[in-house]
Amino acid sequence: MRLPEQVTRLGFVIAAIAAVVLLLRLVVLPSSMFSAKPHQEAAVVREMAKPVRHAGVAVCRECHEEEYQEKYGGAHRNINCENCHGPSAAHAADENAAKPPRPREREFCLRCHAYDASRPNGFPQVDPQQHRPGKRCLSCHEAHDPVPPKTPETCGGCHGRIERTKALSAHALVECSACHAVDERHMTEPRLALPTKPTSREVCGRCHATDATDPEASKARVDLASHGRTYVCWECHYAHLPEGRK
Amino acid sequence: MNKRDFLKDAILFFPAAATLQALAKDAQGAAEPAETPAGYDATKHWYGMGIDVDKCIGCNRCVEACKVENDVPEEPFFFRTWIERYQIHANGETTVECISTRAAPPEQAEPEDPTVVRTFFVPKLCNQCAHPPCVQVCPVGATFQTQDGVVLVDAERCIGCRYCIQACPYGARYLNPKTRTADKCTFCYHRITEGLLPACVEVCPTEARIFGDLKGRADRLVRFHRVNPISVLKPDLNTEPKVLYAKLDGEVR
Numbered sequence: 001m002r003l004p005e006q007v008t009r010l011g012f013v014i015a016a017i018a019a020v021v022l023l024l025r026l027v028v029l030p031s032s033m034f035s036a037k038p039h040q041e042a043a044v045v046r047e048m049a050k051p052v053r054h055a056g057v058a059v060c061r062e063c064h065e066e067e068y069q070e071k072y073g074g075a076h077r078n079i080n081c082e083n084c085h086g087p088s089a090a091h092a093a094d095e096n097a098a099k100p101p102r103p104r105e106r107e108f109c110l111r112c113h114a115y116d117a118s119r120p121n122g123f124p125q126v127d128p129q130q131h132r133p134g135k136r137c138l139s140c141h142e143a144h145d146p147v148p149p150k151t152p153e154t155c156g157g158c159h160g161r162i163e164r165t166k167a168l169s170a171h172a173l174v175e176c177s178a179c180h181a182v183d184e185r186h187m188t189e190p191r192l193a194l195p196t197k198p199t200s201r202e203v204c205g206r207c208h209a210t211d212a213t214d215p216e217a218s219k220a221r222v223d224l225a226s227h228g229r230t231y232v233c234w235e236c237h238y239a240h241l242p243e244g245r246k
Numbered sequence: 247m248n249k250r251d252f253l254k255d256a257i258l259f260f261p262a263a264a265t266l267q268a269l270a271k272d273a274q275g276a277a278e279p280a281e282t283p284a285g286y287d288a289t290k291h292w293y294g295m296g297i298d299v300d301k302c303i304g305c306n307r308c309v310e311a312c313k314v315e316n317d318v319p320e321e322p323f324f325f326r327t328w329i330e331r332y333q334i335h336a337n338g339e340t341t342v343e344c345i346s347t348r349a350a351p352p353e354q355a356e357p358e359d360p361t362v363v364r365t366f367f368v369p370k371l372c373n374q375c376a377h378p379p380c381v382q383v384c385p386v387g388a389t390f391q392t393q394d395g396v397v398l399v400d401a402e403r404c405i406g407c408r409y410c411i412q413a414c415p416y417g418a419r420y421l422n423p424k425t426r427t428a429d430k431c432t433f434c435y436h437r438i439t440e441g442l443l444p445a446c447v448e449v450c451p452t453e454a455r456i457f458g459d460l461k462g463r464a465d466r467l468v469r470f471h472r473v474n475p476i477s478v479l480k481p482d483l484n485t486e487p488k489v490l491y492a493k494l495d496g497e498v499r
Binding site for chain 1: 253256257260261263267286288300301302303304305306307311314315316331332333358362365366367386387388390392398399400401402403432435436437439440442443445448449450451452453
């Protein structure tokens with residue numbers, strides 16, 4: 001059977017249209033019209049080309065090795081230079097182009113070291129109202145190697161908050177050493193030799209047990225055998241303010 | 247021109263145009279930079295961040311460094327990373343406050359609330375989810391995950407529809423008022439691909455933030471993952487965040 005001529009012609013026209021469409025889709029039009037991939041690859045390249053503003057401590061160290069070593073020996077060893085001196089990539093590229101700031105005002109140090117209840121336990125904090133108000137921190141402390149100007153003689157030098165709390169409590173006359181054994185080393189390297197805490201009920205029992213023989217024993221007596229089951233006293237009572245929070 | 251001439255011309259024209267187009271494309275391709283710059287293979291990395299909640303002191307240095315590094319607008323409500331203060335009260339209530347919105351810490355310490363049982367800071371940022379909801383919802387494919395696991399926004403493709411901002415369960419995205427496109431933490435992609443640390447990790451004074459590569463065998467983050475009790479935010483959403491929180495309080499959402 002022979003195809004009618006008009007069908008053949010129509011076939012040519014359809015084939016031509018199909019060829020044009022395929023040509024447009026596969027060759028003429030860019031693939032970025034149909035897929036997000038080329039855009040994403042270009043975005044990654046753009047993202048990677050963004051300027052670096054913080055040089056990083058390794059770059060600072062290339063020129064400022066002395067300061068780095070000084071800092072490395074002290075309590076600020078984990079603080080990188082640009083924490084205090086600001087983003088310094090411009091200074092690293094050309095030392096005269098931009099001088100990184102040297103923050104000297106009290107408020108700057110207090111941003112980390114002012115007392116805040118949410119800060120972790122043991123982080124060195126001061127009450128700005130009581131700790132040398134108005135004085136610059138740098139007049140006593142060296143920022144790269146911050147140690148107290150002299151080793152504190154009393155526990156209150158560092159643990160001022162506890163000292164002030166205890167001074168107003170029924171335990172005001174109880175020495176710190178009555179409950180805590182403190183190694184000499186704790187004064188110079190506080191984190192490496194932590195003081196002890198009472199691990200038995202007998203420490204409090206010296207004053208508070210019904211059969212306590214201490215002449216200065218407290219009037220608050222409990223029967224250690226029946227009171228508080230097996231808990232150590234300070235698990236329920238805050239020894240620095242035994243009356244509890246007002 | 248009759249029909250026959252037109253068809254003849256057309257048959258000649260289209261292949262010629264296609265050839266020219268292909269040649270033009272080659273010329274363009276030669277001028278553009280390579281897809282991944284030499285020396286960096288994205289498939290070899292899978293970046294993540296570890297956050298030790300116990301170490302954060304809420305000093306906001308990370309927030310400031312991030313703003314400088316990434317041109318985040320200065321107004322105190324645009325953040326790529328921010329710090330939250332959690333306060334858990336005796337009656338079981340939890341209050342959350344973003345402390346990064348304050349220009350400066352208050353002059354005088356706020357009086358302590360006696361009902362607060364415990365309180366701490368939690369740094370927040372884009373969790374760089376392994377299954378990111380923001381990527382799913384983007385209608386134009388402007389936000390996507392790179393081969394090294396970082397979720398990026400193509401600012402030239404983004405139409406600013408804010409759908410991703412709605413979809414992010416962590417509130418990590420904002421609409422940049424300058425570019426009018428969605429913006430978020432990129433783990434400082436321009437820094438990490440050069441081997442530097444993200445700006446927030448670089449300046450963190452207490453090492454509360456650890457940056458690393460979960461594909462690295464002796465990586466700091468892998469060790470952090472091993473030695474700490476780790477949780478992620480909203481694990482029930484199966485987004486599989488790559489920001490790993492150590493010692494996270496159960497109240498943190």
